[in-house]
Amino acid sequence: MPRWRDLPEELDPQVREFASQLRRLVDRSRLSVSAVADRTGYSRSSWERYLNGRLLPPQGAVEALAEVTGANARHLHTMWELAERAWSRAEMRHDHTLEAIQVAEARAALGEFGPAPAVGGNGRGGGAPPKPAKKAAKKAAAQSPAPSPYPMTAPAAGGPQRPKRRNYAGIAAVAGAAALIILGSVVAVTQLGGDDKKTADDPKKSPSASEKKLPNGVKCAGDDCTGKDPEEMACGGMEFANTPDSVAVAGATVEVRYSKSCDAAWARISGATPGDTIRITVQPAGEKAVTRSAAVTSGGTTYTKMVAAADSADAKACVDRTKSGAGKACTGE
Known part of the structure; x- marks a missing residue:
């Protein structure tokens, strides 16, 4: 039975080469993954993700592996920088694909209600009717980097199908009944205890790892993550993280x-x-700001520790490059 699993086919060639080089160093040292974890200070589960191409290791882990295996740290760092750039490019493509799919789905959903009535220059109609939203959604999905996981079904032969009529009165009645049931449950919970009410009334509170079911390998959530390394906690990578904002x-x-x-x-x-x-x-x-900082000591890439955030819109990243004469900047400005 081979020691290593096959690397994911979708990996960028630079990342694949880097992961293969890490495997060769471990094989040459004749160390087990557990021994590598013990000697480098990074967990076994993290090294399994690094060596199987599921996550790019942080710079500190690469430096520690070079020391443990006797590899040339400078050459290994060069390979890591190339892999890191390729990984970032892949993440950006992944983010753009998801955005395109979400836009196409939203347009398709809005199109279910039919096109809005056309309005002419006099405000009484007579203008050309707008194109149905579903056609726009199909066009957006076709132009997206990857196909939507929810393909649209073509109409049956014999001509276009009429949209199904929906019983909106019946839907409203069902929704109203469900709202009354939910309201009654909320009132009952509020009357039964005080501590539970405080938690329910705080929509911005981030659930801890004990309150939230975490994906396999992920080690923290919410407030439990504040001050911890995102790579060591398995919160990073394309599988669990994205880039909602950036600035150059x-x-x-x-x-x-x-x-x-x-x-x-x-x-x-x-x-x-x-x-x-x-x-x-x-x-x-309405809440107090929480910050974490980091300085670039070597190479061209680094990252901060984490801060709990229930919404990505509440987070802002800033850079200070005044020592190199390049100035300062923050996302969202």
Whole structure:
């Protein structure tokens, strides 16, 4: 039985080569994955993800592996930088694909209610009717980087089908009855206990790992993640994190990285120089801001520790490159 699983076929060639190089170093050292974890200070589950191409290791893990295996740290770091850039490009393509799919689905859903009546120049109609939203959704889905997981069904032969009539009165009655049941349940819970009411009345509170069912490998959620490394907690990577916002400053890019699985955000910078600093700030409306910072010490990439965030819109990433004469910038400004 082979020691390693096949690497994912969709991996970028640079990432695939880097993961293969890590495997060769481990094989050459004749160490088990558990031994590598013990000697580098990174968990066994993290190294399994790194070596199987499911997650790009942080710079610290790469440096620790080079020391443990006796590899040339400078050459290994060069390979890591190339893989990191390729990984970031793949994440951006993934984010854009999801956005295109969501837009297509939203347009298709709005199209179920039919096109709005046309309005002419006099406000009384007579203008050309707008194109149905479903056609726009089909066009958007066809132009997206990847096909929608919810393909539209073509009409049966014999001509276009008429849209199904919906019993909106019946739907409203059912919705009203459901609302009354839910309201009664909320009143009952409110009357039974005080502590439960406080939690229910706080919509911005991030659930902890004990309150939220986490995906396999993920080790924290919400407040439990604040101050912890996103890679070590398995909150990063394309599987669990995305980039909702970013800003570029003189060749360097700082990103807000957000994981809904972990309900946490952090800042990451690439293309930086030693001395640059980054900061992640999370501030829900009416609450005190929480921040974490990190400085670039070597290479061009680093990231901060995490801060609990129930909504990615509450997170802002900033970079300070004044030491290199490039200035400052923040996302969302």
